[in-house]
Amino acid sequence: MNTAAAEALPPPPVEDASPQVVDQVAIARLYGEPLFALPQDLYIPPDALEVFLEAFEGPLDLLLYLIRRQNFNILDIPMAEVTRQYLGYVEQVRARNLELAAEYLLMAAMLIEIKSRMLLPPAPAADGEEPEDPRAELVRRLLEYEQIKLAARALDALPQCGRDFWRAQVHIEQSLAPRLPQVSPDDLRAAWRDILRRARLVQRHTITREEISVREVMSGVLRALQGRRFVEFTELFDPGRGVVHAVVTFIAVLELAKEQLIEVTQAEVFAPIYVRLAYQPC
Known part of the structure; x- marks a missing residue:
């Protein structure tokens, strides 16, 4: 068989490799x-x-x-x-x-x-009873x-915390009253300097010797605070009476604060300083 005749023949069938399985x-x-x-x-x-x-x-x-x-x-x-x-x-x-x-x-x-x-x-029981x-x-x-x-x-089957439900946690402010900032010595010193500056603007030329009692001024400060919720710190001083009276008034305020008869408060930093009675009658 020549080459042309071999090319004319159909190719041999390819065997199927899949398994011949029926039913x-x-x-x-x-x-x-x-x-x-x-x-x-x-x-x-x-x-x-x-x-x-x-x-x-x-x-x-x-x-x-x-x-x-x-x-x-x-x-x-x-x-x-x-x-x-x-x-x-x-x-x-x-x-x-x-x-x-x-x-x-x-x-x-x-x-x-x-x-x-x-x-x-x-085994029969000794007392005649039925055996157990x-x-x-x-x-x-x-x-x-x-x-x-x-x-x-x-x-x-009962509900368990952490498995069936979670415990609610709510933060409640313990104190509902507003907490005012603490008045520092620097604030008092600045307020005192401002009072001295205002007191020096009024000059008196009468040379007299005035004796001022700290206790009397303390009583006057307490009378000024009676019936009033807050009084501004500067209102307790009378610049027209001179520096001496301002010094005694400042000492009286410090003594009253030391004896816890008055409270010195401030709403916020750099705010005006207020004074009130420590005990407010009903």
Whole structure:
């Protein structure tokens, strides 16, 4: 066959690499391709997939679950069936966690003991009373545990701060009265300089010796403040009476403030200074 004839022949059919599967459902998809059977060399560790159907808080919780799930009478427990189901669960737990199964094994021994005592004829009581049921102690413990468990659920259903609601916090000013700034010595000194400056503007040429009592001026200041809520600091001085009287008046004001009979206040920085009585009659 020559080259021209070989080129005229159609190309050979391409084999389909997809699996020829009919009437089967893919169990999974790997990289977008259907997977109809598990690989033979796939290794799955025994603990890779574990499903815990129930989580119990202890042996009593497991016993109560078995009894309530099958609607057994808790006062007449069928020990054979309950013990069989309990031992089956303990065997599964022991295969996975031996330390966790220790507490369950102790209850299993108690169940087997109760079951064996029920198989034996009851020992006659010394006083002729009916012998006690071997299940009585177990029933008492189960009833107490169920009451505690229901009470815990009821408490958990109550609204809790931080889980169901948040506590509202509002800042309330403790003192509603306005807090006036404290009068500093510098403010008093500046006010005193201003009074001296105004007093020097009025000059008297009469040379006399005037004796002024500080106590009398203190009484005059208190009389001037009577019936008035605030009096400006400068109103307490009479520049027309000279510097001596202004000095005595200033000393009287300081003495009254020292004895806490008057209060010297100021609304804000660089504001006028006011004087008022420390005790305001009703």
